[in-house]
Amino acid sequence: MTTATWFILLGSLLLVVGFTASYIKTVPATSAMVYLVIGFVVGPMGFGLFHFNPLEESALLELLTEIAVLISLYCAGVKMPVPVNFMRWRTPLRLAVVSMTLTVGLVALFGYYWLSLPLGAAVLLGAIVAPTDPVLATEVQVRHAADPDRLRFALTSEAGMNDGSAFPFVMLGLGLLGLHDLGDNGWRWLAVDVIWASGAGIGIGIMAGCGVAWVVQATRKTFTRSEFLENFVGLGLIAVAYGLSLLVGAWGFLAVFSAAVALRHTELKQVGLKQNYSYSSSGEVHETSESHAIVHIHESSLVFNEHLEKLAEIVLVLLIGGSLFWDSWSWRAVGFAAFLFFIARPISVHLGLWGSKAPMRLRNMTSWFGVRGIGSLYYLVYAIQHGLPENIALELVHLTLVVVALSILVHGVSVKPAIAHFWRSRNTG
Structure with missing residues (x-):
């Protein structure tokens, strides 16, 4: 495709999204399904106008998916309810x-015994597809900061955390393939990749989020007429938290999500966390005792970052559709996706929530809506960039792309009817 053709395609797609947003909400489909189908039509499965090769373009895809996940994690974090307890x-x-670890284990067993993958590749495959996605799961995400729904909160916060907690298993898989130092008997992996990198990521995020919130508050008290470019502050927080994490070898995804949660928690703590706030449908917070709206960084930057998230979703899902051929839909790949959706995810969720007070309806819904997407693509190309052998890389690309595409289609078709049924059964139960 020429540059002109790409601009026309993306421009037309953006126009379609802009004009049909309200219509998409009324049908059992998601916007990601539209992007994927268009990718099918213009890609090798359709007119063949372009073909995106994730193996050859892994460096570019790593950068695009990394940015998309970071923005999505921030958007998810600033919508988390407070106080945090x-x-x-x-x-x-x-x-x-717990559930994510069990999913990695189940997928690794399936990959080793049924797909005949090397042990390291099987573990790596489990780490790639185990984390749920904060980018594509918009229909089951928290709508705004005051959303009281427990299901959406559980799915959103799970996706926010497991995009970082999957990293140790990615490194374990790479280590078993001889591409990462695990240390004697795995002690380096446990000490550095699990304990240090996870703990430091969370700690950096909390300090960064709290720090930004306190600086904003102190500046407003000192300079009463001060104004902020909230969108830049939000993006700056993402970049600083992520950069510091990379600098000390911590998991940056955990840092960004933790920073966003800490930012919201601290900003509302500064005004007393009182229940005298009303929330508009857009998620803005208004103080009922005053005549002016409270302008919080986490609220003001949310809409802008959500638009960036949507733009990244359009581009990446379009590329997924343009990466698949008709023969990509092998029984091997489709069978693996079915195992993940219908066996591994439900078993891991129900075992992970065993003994909890979570209602059975919530467990059942959570076990189904384990949407796989951009996070899985990031881990895939991250592994490729770290020297994954070509034969293993081709196999994992094949399996991951089919899983993500089927997740977009299957979960996309079922999400609205399932959520509606969940609400009806809860209200009548």
């Missing part, structure tokens, strides 16, 4: 740690 977060914590 263990009672509220224990369900998503179980999902992000």
Whole structure:
């Protein structure tokens, strides 16, 4: 495709999205499904106008997916309810740690015994597809900061955390393939990749988020007429938290999500966390006791970052559609996706929430809506960039692309009817 053709295609797609946004909300489909189908039509499965090769363009795809996930993690984090406490977060914590670990294990067993992959590649495949996605799961994400729905909170916070908690398993898979130093008996992996990198990432994020919130508050108190470019402050927080994490070998995805949660928590703590705030449908916070709206960085930067997130989603899903051929839909790949959706995810969720107080309806819905997407693509190209052998890389590209595409289609078709049924059964139960 020429540059002119790309501009026409993307411009037409953006116009379609802009004009049909309200219509998409009324049909059992998601916008990501539209982008994917267009990718099918213009890619090798259709007119063959372009073909995107993730293996050859892995460096570019790594950068694009990295940016998309970071923005999405920030958007998810600033919509998390406050105050942050263990009672509220224990369900998503179980999902992000226990359930994700079980998913990695189940997929690794399937990959090793049924797909005949080397052990390291099987573990790596589990780490790639285990994390749920904060980019494509918009229909099951928290709508705004005051959204009271427990299902959307569990799925959103799970996706925010497990995009970082999957990293140790990626490094474990690379280590078993001889591409990363695990240390004697895995002690370096446990000490550095699990304990240090995870703990430091969370700590850096909390300090960065709290620090930005306090600087903003102190500046407003000192300089009463001060104004901020909230969008730049939000992007700056993402970049600083992520950069510091990379500098000390911590998991940056955990840092960015933690920074966003800490920013919102601190900003609302500064005004007392009182229940005298009303929320508009757009998620803006208004103080009922005053005549002016409270301008928080986390609220003001959210809409802008959500638009960036949507733009990244359009481009990346279009590339996914343009990466697949008709023969990509092998029984091997489709069977693996079915195993992940119908066996690995439900088993891991129900075992992970075993003994919790989460209602069975919530567990069942959570076990189904484990949307795979941009995060999986990032881990895939991250591994490729770290020297993954070509034969293994080709196999993992094949399996991952089919899983992500099927997740967009299958979860996209079922999300609206399932959510509507969930709400009806909850209200009548």
